[in-house]
Amino acid sequence: MQTISKQSGVGFILKQGEYLKVSGPKGQQVSDMVLFNKNDKREKISSGKTLDFEESILISKDNFLWSNRSNKMMKIIEDTNGRNDFLLAPCSPETFKIMYNKEDYHPSCFENLYTNLAKFDIEPDEIPTAFNIFMNVQFEKNGKIIVDPPFNTPEDYVLFEAKMDLIVGLTACSAEDSNGGSFKEIQYEIFKELP
């Protein structure tokens, strides 16, 4: 079991057929995840393709995460919490300037993704919209989006199966509103076989 410190991130390889389990040991904490094909980084996770093929804004157990080339990258095997977001881009320095009116330095998922993926020669501009595990984005019929606190407990987890060899970027999210106002760790574990 690996721990991602609050407001930080990691980058690692997940091989086809392996499983990734993501949890928040204190609960109420979002984790942004991006995926790249290990063998060709131009192929990466796509919100637009996933929402289209899965015919849903809400992506959970039994859904697949699809790439920009229309290939399956992951399957969600289990999701005990049941709420994730795939609408909103990772929080970035500009998020805090534009939406929070904070001019000073602020950690962000965007920075934590690109700095931890730099070792795989992935550049900031290549970071796509992330799959935001546990993120509780509510939406109304008129389209209005509200970011509510996540409701994952320490027992909740999401279990993914890799459908190709992947480069994974994973964070403990840095945005106040997305995490109930305080920042906690994220834990993850890789399994060779279904745990």
Next chain:
Amino acid sequence: MQTISKQSGVGFILKQGEYLKVSGPKGQQVSDMVLFNKNDKREKISSGKTLDFEESILISKDNFLWSNRSNKMMKIIEDTNGRNDFLLAPCSPETFKIMYNKEDYHPSCFENLYTNLAKFDIEPDEIPTAFNIFMNVQFEKNGKIIVDPPFNTPEDYVLFEAKMDLIVGLTACSAEDSNGGSFKEIQYEIFKELP
């Protein structure tokens, strides 16, 4: 006034401060649009950033279209129809195989975008989720997505103002379900000043 033939596309430059007006001369026709910074193609339109900063799934009059670098690319000055989609990726050859069960060749927005943007050295893998003008994507509280026929009339149009020098890719969409079952032309016009 330029015409985009049914199931085809175009690529062109739109300079900062210019206006782009998009309409369907027969109505009931979707047009997919992608945007790149003319001076640095690594900057491009981002659904995730736009939905985040505009705090809405539905993007219409007075909203901005944002880039992956958190810059404003366009402002929507007028939208007489009032329904566009920014959730779903452009239809691609795989869309017709996976969702329509059609194995034969089928024109697609994806192909029509990358072939018409090749002259700007934009590669297929660089095509982002498009802003789908007139596309009528309904969604339910449980997240379920339904693609309904567009309801734009021949009089309806969307008027955009460029906030930076842009490369624009624009199509007359090729997907049956998105266009009420038949394919029509799209028209567009560029103005130096507010028409």
